[in-house]
Every structure is written in structure tokens, then in C-alpha cells.
Amino acid sequence: MVLFFMMVFWHIYGKQNLATETYKTTPDKFSAQAQAVVDKYTVRTETEQNVPVVAPPEGSDVYLIGRLWNWWPILELEKGKTYKLHLTSMDYNHGFSLQPTNINIQVVPGYEHVIKVTPNESGTFSIVCNEYCGIGHHEMVGRIYVK
Amino acid sequence: MTVQTTYRTCPRSGLQFEAQAESLMKINAVTAVVALLVGGLLAIGVVLTRWPAVHWLAADTFYMVLTAHGIDMLIFWIIFFEVAVLYFASSTLLRCRIATPKIAWAAYALMLVGAVMNNVAVFQGESSVMMTSYVPMMAHWSFYLGIILFAVGALIACAVFFGTLVVAKREKTYEGSVPLVTFGATTAAIIAVFTLLSGAIILVPTFFQSIGLLDHVDPLIYRTIWWALGHSSQQINVAAHISIWYAVAAIAFGAKPMSERVSRGAFLLYILFLQLASAHHLLADPGISTEWKVVNTSYFMYFAVLASMIHALSIPGAMEVAQRAKGYNKGLFEWLRKAPWGNPTFSGVFIALVGFGFLGGISGVMMGTEQLNLLIHNTIYVPGHFHATVVIGTTLTFMALTYFLIPVLFRREMILPGLAKIQPYLFGFSMYFFSLVMMGAGTLGVSRRHWDMAFSGHALAYEWPGAAYLMMGLVGISGIVAIVGGAAYVLITVGSVFFGKKLDAGAVSPRFTPVSRAAPTAAAQTYGSAGFVAPGTFVLAMFFLVSFVLYYFVNWKYLSQLWGLS
Numbered sequence: 267m268v269l270f271f272m273m274v275f276w277h278i279y280g281k282q283n284l285a286t287e288t289y290k291t292t293p294d295k296f297s298a299q300a301q302a303v304v305d306k307y308t309v310r311t312e313t314e315q316n317v318p319v320v321a322p323p324e325g326s327d328v329y330l331i332g333r334l335w336n337w338w339p340i341l342e343l344e345k346g347k348t349y350k351l352h353l354t355s356m357d358y359n360h361g362f363s364l365q366p367t368n369i370n371i372q373v374v375p376g377y378e379h380v381i382k383v384t385p386n387e388s389g390t391f392s393i394v395c396n397e398y399c400g401i402g403h404h405e406m407v408g409r410i411y412v413k
Numbered sequence: 414m415t416v417q418t419t420y421r422t423c424p425r426s427g428l429q430f431e432a433q434a435e436s437l438m439k440i441n442a443v444t445a446v447v448a449l450l451v452g453g454l455l456a457i458g459v460v461l462t463r464w465p466a467v468h469w470l471a472a473d474t475f476y477m478v479l480t481a482h483g484i485d486m487l488i489f490w491i492i493f494f495e496v497a498v499l500y501f502a503s504s505t506l507l508r509c510r511i512a513t514p515k516i517a518w519a520a521y522a523l524m525l526v527g528a529v530m531n532n533v534a535v536f537q538g539e540s541s542v543m544m545t546s547y548v549p550m551m552a553h554w555s556f557y558l559g560i561i562l563f564a565v566g567a568l569i570a571c572a573v574f575f576g577t578l579v580v581a582k583r584e585k586t587y588e589g590s591v592p593l594v595t596f597g598a599t600t601a602a603i604i605a606v607f608t609l610l611s612g613a614i615i616l617v618p619t620f621f622q623s624i625g626l627l628d629h630v631d632p633l634i635y636r637t638i639w640w641a642l643g644h645s646s647q648q649i650n651v652a653a654h655i656s657i658w659y660a661v662a663a664i665a666f667g668a669k670p671m672s673e674r675v676s677r678g679a680f681l682l683y684i685l686f687l688q689l690a691s692a693h694h695l696l697a698d699p700g701i702s703t704e705w706k707v708v709n710t711s712y713f714m715y716f717a718v719l720a721s722m723i724h725a726l727s728i729p730g731a732m733e734v735a736q737r738a739k740g741y742n743k744g745l746f747e748w749l750r751k752a753p754w755g756n757p758t759f760s761g762v763f764i765a766l767v768g769f770g771f772l773g774g775i776s777g778v779m780m781g782t783e784q785l786n787l788l789i790h791n792t793i794y795v796p797g798h799f800h801a802t803v804v805i806g807t808t809l810t811f812m813a814l815t816y817f818l819i820p821v822l823f824r825r826e827m828i829l830p831g832l833a834k835i836q837p838y839l840f841g842f843s844m845y846f847f848s849l850v851m852m853g854a855g856t857l858g859v860s861r862r863h864w865d866m867a868f869s870g871h872a873l874a875y876e877w878p879g880a881a882y883l884m885m886g887l888v889g890i891s892g893i894v895a896i897v898g899g900a901a902y903v904l905i906t907v908g909s910v911f912f913g914k915k916l917d918a919g920a921v922s923p924r925f926t927p928v929s930r931a932a933p934t935a936a937a938q939t940y941g942s943a944g945f946v947a948p949g950t951f952v953l954a955m956f957f958l959v960s961f962v963l964y965y966f967v968n969w970k971y972l973s974q975l976w977g978l979s
């Protein structure tokens with residue numbers, strides 16, 4: 267019987283619930299939105315591919331693109347602050363798997379999923395793709411820094 | 414109407430096999446074992462690649478092999494065997510000729526063509542899309558066509574099963590209600606029809622997209638409907654292997670279900686609610702409301718879980734009651750100690766039952782909880798769960814049943830009886846361990862369907878904790894042991910069918926004998942309950958519930974430590 271109440275209880279009082287705010291989107295539209303944020307808040311670039319590291323202000327909309335085969339851009343967030351994370355895929359299904367905290371979310375092309383995230387610890391986090399997306403699947407890994 | 418056929422009464426079991434049905438059962442079961450063999454060989458590649466220290470296959474081969482392993486095992490091995498079980502539960506248990514044997518052969522042919530076509534498509538290398546084949550990732554068109562043909566064949570086989578029930582009813586081959594085992598098989602067949610139709614609804618448009626007739630299949634709708642196929646097809650297994658558990662309890666102990674009505678009610682709950690459990694694959698998806706997720710996966714799924722718990726209580730309970738009636742009354746567990754542990758049919762079923770409940774059941778409820786799903790979605794926890802349900806639950810049960818069928822259906826003496834005695838333990842316990850370490854690695858976040866957990870050479874590489882590597886190493890080792898156990902099964906069954914000593918076929922008659930209540934297998938063929946005194950089973954059930962609740966709350970605790978999400 268406990269099982270019956272636990273999910274509803276957590277939905278109302280718990281701090282970890284997956285938001286269901288979702289919009290239809292297209293790759294063009296979403297990349298334009300992501301590019302705008304990247305242009306505005308990039309603080310540096312990393313790796314040989316010059317992946318931008320984006321440090322958005324608290325409460326703002328942050329866009330993360332999953333595509334064959336990377337997560338773009340790198341995010342730099344602050345501990346204890348809340349951000350609106352927009353997720354989508356440009357092509358196939360991908361899996362957003364934040365490690366080592368272990369948060370796993372399905373990323374489906376054509377759908378923009380908006381999740382409010384509040385990091386509760388600082389450090390370097392990786393986003394592993396955990397939905398099989400073709401031959402480069404195992405090379406698809408991104409990063410989030412939390413200060 | 415008289416139909417030209419003969420009925421053979423097996424001198425060892427008292428079961429009566431109609432000639433047409435007998436060959437159909439044989440061919441479907443043999444094909445299933447071939448699929449298992451192929452899938453087992455592929456498993457070597459999967460396991461040795463995911464074992465980080467070995468990391469055997471190249472990435473493209475690995476993804477191809479993993480695709481084929483999943484499909485051959487989850488679909489072809491299991492459904493071919495289930496068709497044999499359906500024919501057994503209708504024609505043999507009801508002592509009735511099989512309806513439309515020609516159509517049943519056509520169904521078999523379609524399934525075979527589909528299975529071969531699908532495998533060829535995968536091995537050509539252009540269809541490494543995994544069993545789930547999520548759009549918009551496209552496979553070769555023959556990949557989809559193969560599955561569709563197979564599904565149509567399987568649907569026809571279900572229709573033959575229903576037809577046979579009608580024939581039995583009309584020709585009055587049994588009295589009263591159909592026996593529980595047949596009832597359970599009917600449940601499986603009804604779920605199968607639902608499942609295969611869902612598969613057709615989504616795979617047919619996908620097939621059209623693959624040949625260019627259609628330009629877009631919505632990825633989210635695909636996922637939603639595909640899982641009505643993907644998960645529900647596993648519920649066919651559940652219904653089928655639980656029916657077999659009842660059958661084996663009846664055959665090994667002469668046990669009757671503790672309450673016939675409750676058991677039947679539990680099967681009914683499966684039909685009504687199990688499919689909805691497929692919603693749990695979508696818990697981490699966008700665009701689906703919390704209410705829908707919670708209602709489908711909790712309330713409705715718990716009805717199905719409730720049904721499973723009823724069976725899990727009822728079957729060992731029935732065995733306990735039957736054993737106690739034979740005088741094994743000392744203490745709580747003498748009935749269990751004195752069970753025929755050397756008989757692979759019994760030990761296989763019991764190991765399957767316990768593993769399915771503890772490992773598969775508990776992990777399944779945990780995964781099916783909306784928020785907890787965030788922890789393990791798409792990690793290797795998921796294959797850990799379904800290796801516990803499908804491999805320990807279904808595959809091991811089918812193996813156990815085969816040991817019963819070799820002398821009875823194939824009329825051969827089993828070769829290597831010593832090996833057969835230990836095979837369920839070897840395979841079962843290595844799979845227990847395999848599932849557990851997979852779940853362990855999954856709890857640490859290790860992804861499923863992933864070729865290189867080291868991300869070698871990647872600038873942003875993530876380094877998994879050492880424990881994750883240890884777990885994956887153990888996955889490798891226990892996986893290999895399980896494959897050896899599986900190979901032993903194939904060796905014993907194939908060896909027996911070809912080289913075992915021929916056994917007496919028994920009397921053949923042109924007419925069926927109506928099911929009589931005196932046959933040694935009467936308990937599997939008649940209606941009736943045995944009462945409700947099974948304290949040992951009750952203690953086991955309490956132990957199960959306590960471990961369940963503990964594990965459940967440990968996971969909530971773990972969840973509460975994550976980043977805030979809303």
C-alpha cells in the first residue's frame with residue numbers, strides 16, 4: 267500500500283521530480299535559441315574543438331543540444347541556484363545521463379523538454395549518452411561544471 | 414465430423430499427443446532451441462566486449478551482435494517456444510486434435526522466414542539499430558519486414574490455439590472449465606494478440622518509411638506504441654512461464670493450486686493491467702504528463718504486481734501443501750528440503766520462480782516508480798532487471814520444461830543425466846549473480862548498450878568509479894559461466910533428441926480419450942483447489958516483502974540526494 271502513496275507524496279513534497287513541460291520544436295529553431303545563449307554567455311572555450319563553456323545567470327533559460335555525437339555546449343552552473351534547462355536532440359534519440367550523480371533522462375528529437383535543475387554539489391560532472399545512437403554512441407560525452 | 418488423425422498415449426506421463434500437434438510442437442521447440450543457440454553464441458561477443466579488461470569486439474561488430482542477441486533471444490527463442498507451449502496447453506492437455514494443422518504449418522513457415530530475414534538484415538551490418546529500433550534511426554527495410562512477417566505468423570499461431578480451444582469444447586474432450594494451465598496459456602495468447610497488433614501498428618509505418626513511402630514517423634509516438642509491443646511481449650512470457658510453473662507443480666508433486674479461483678483471477682489481472690506496465694519505459698520521457706505516468710505505472714502496474722505475488726505465493730504454497738500431504742510435515746521447511754532437487758524440471762522451475770520474484774520483481778517495481786526511474790533509466794540496471802525476469806524467469810522455466818518434454822514428447826532418453834542435474838543450478842545461479850552485478854553497475858550509472866566505458870582518447874572523458882569497473886568485470890565472468898550453463902542445455906537437449914536412446918512411443922489410437930481424472934497428470938488437467946495451509950511459504954513471502962520494502966526505501970533515500978529537479 268505504501269507504494270501507492272509514495273509517488274504522489276514525492277510528487278508534491280519531494281525535491282526530485284521530472285518536469286513534464288514539453289514543446290514541439292525543430293532542429294533549426296532549437297539551435298538558433300541555443301546559439302543565442304552561447305553568443306551571450308560564453309566565458310571561454312575548451313578542447314581542440316573549441317567547445318564553448320556557457321555560464322548563464324541564475325534563473326535563465328539554458329539550452330543543451332544532443333546530437334551525433336556530442337553534447338553542446340559545456341555548461342558552467344553555480345551550486346544552489348536554479349536554471350531552466352532545455353533539452354532536445356537534433357537527430358536520433360539520445361540519453362542524458364549526468365554522472366556521477368546519476369540522473370537519467372530520455373532526449374527525443376522534435377521535443378523540447380524543459381527541466382528546472384538546482385545543482386546541490388560543486389564539481390565536474392559528465393553527461394554520458396545512454397541511449398544507443400549509432401556507431402559513435404560511446405564517444406558522446408559532455409560536461410557540466412558546478413561552482 | 415471425423416478428422417483423420419491419431420492419438421498417442423505416452424506411457425511415461427499419461428499425456429495424449431495428437432499426431433499433427435505433436436510434430437508442430439516438435440518443430441517449434443527445435444527452432445526455438447536453434448534461436449537460443451545463435452543468441453547464446455552472440456552473448457559471448459556481448460559479454461566479452463563489456464568486460465572492460467577484455468573488450469573484445471570492434472564497436473560496429475559489438476552493436477551488430479548486441480542487436481542480434483536481443484532479437485534472437487527476446488523474440489525468436491521465446492516466441493517459437495511459446496507457440497509450442499500454446500499447442501501443448503491446448504491440444505495435449507485437452508486431448509484434442511489441433512485446429513487447422515495446415516494453417517499452423519503456414520504460421521510456422523512465416524515465422525521462420527521472418528526470423529531468418531531479420532537475422533540476415535542484421536548480419537549484413539546495415540541494421541544495427543538494437544531491438545528497440547527507435548525512429549528516426551533507420552534499419553534496412555528487410556529488418557522490419559522480417560519482424561512483421563514473424564509477428565503475423567505468431568498471430569496466426571495464436572488463432573490456431575484459440576481454434577483448438579473451440580474444437581475441444583465442441584468435441585467435448587474435457588469436462589467443466591478448462592484446466593488452469595490452459596487458462597494461463599489463454600491469458601498469454603490474449604496478451605500476445607494485443608502485443609503483436611501494437612507491433613504491427615508501429616512497425617508497418619516504420620517499414621514504409623524505410624522504403625521511402627512515408628516520410629516521417631514521430632519518435633515519441635513510436636516509443637509509446639513500440640513499448641506496447643516491447644514490454645507486453647515480455648508479459649506473454651510471464652503468463653506462459655507461470656502457467657508452466659503450475660504445470661510442473663502439478664506434474665512433479667501432483668499439486669493443485671491453493672485456490673483455483675484466486676489463481677485464475679490473478680491471470681485475469683494480467684490481461685487487464687500488465688500491458689500498462691509498459692508505460693514505465695517512458696517515465697524519463699518528455700511530453701507525457703506526471704498523472705499519466707503515475708497512474709499507468711503505479712496503480713495499474715501494481716495490480717499486475719499483485720497478480721504476480723498471488724502466483725508466487727500460490728505455486729510454492731501448492732507444492733508445500735502437496736508435500737505435506739505426503740507426510741513431510743516436520744518444521745517449516747521439511748517439505749522444501751525433501752523436494753526432488755535432483756530433478757532438473759523441478760529445480761529449474763524453483764530457481765526460476767525465486768529469481769524472478771526476488772531479483773526481477775523487486776527491481777521491476779523500483780524501476781516502475783516514476784521518480785526512482787530517474788536513477789536507472791537506460792543504465793545497465795535495465796538489462797540486469799530483464800535478465801532476471803526473462804532469462805531466469807522465462808528461459809530457465811522453458812529449459813526445465815524441455816527436460817520433461819524430451820522423454821515425453823521426443824521419446825528419447827536424456828543423455829548426460831548428471832550434467833542435466835546440475836545445469837539449472839549452474840545456469841540459474843550464475844544468472845542470479847550476473848543480474849545482481851549488472852544492477853550494481855547500473856546503480857553506479859553505467860550505461861547499457863555502450864561499447865567503451867573508458868571513453869578512450871576523448872577530451873571530455875568521464876572516469877567511472879573503480880567499483881563500476883569491478884562490477885562490469887564480474888558481469889563478464891558470470892556471463893561466461895551462464896553461457897557455459899546455456900551451452901550445457903543445448904548439448905543435452907540436442908544430443909538427446911538425436912542420440913538419446915529411443916523410448917517406447919506408447920499406444921496409438923485413432924480417437925482421443927476424454928480427460929479422465931485418474932491420469933497421473935490429472936492435477937494439470939482438471940479443476941480444483943487444494944486448501945490453504947502453507948506456513949513455510951508464508952514465511953518466505955514475509956521475507957520477500959521485508960527485503961522489498963527495505964530496498965524500495967533505500968532507493969528513495971538515494972534519490973533525495975540528487976540535484977533538485979522540478
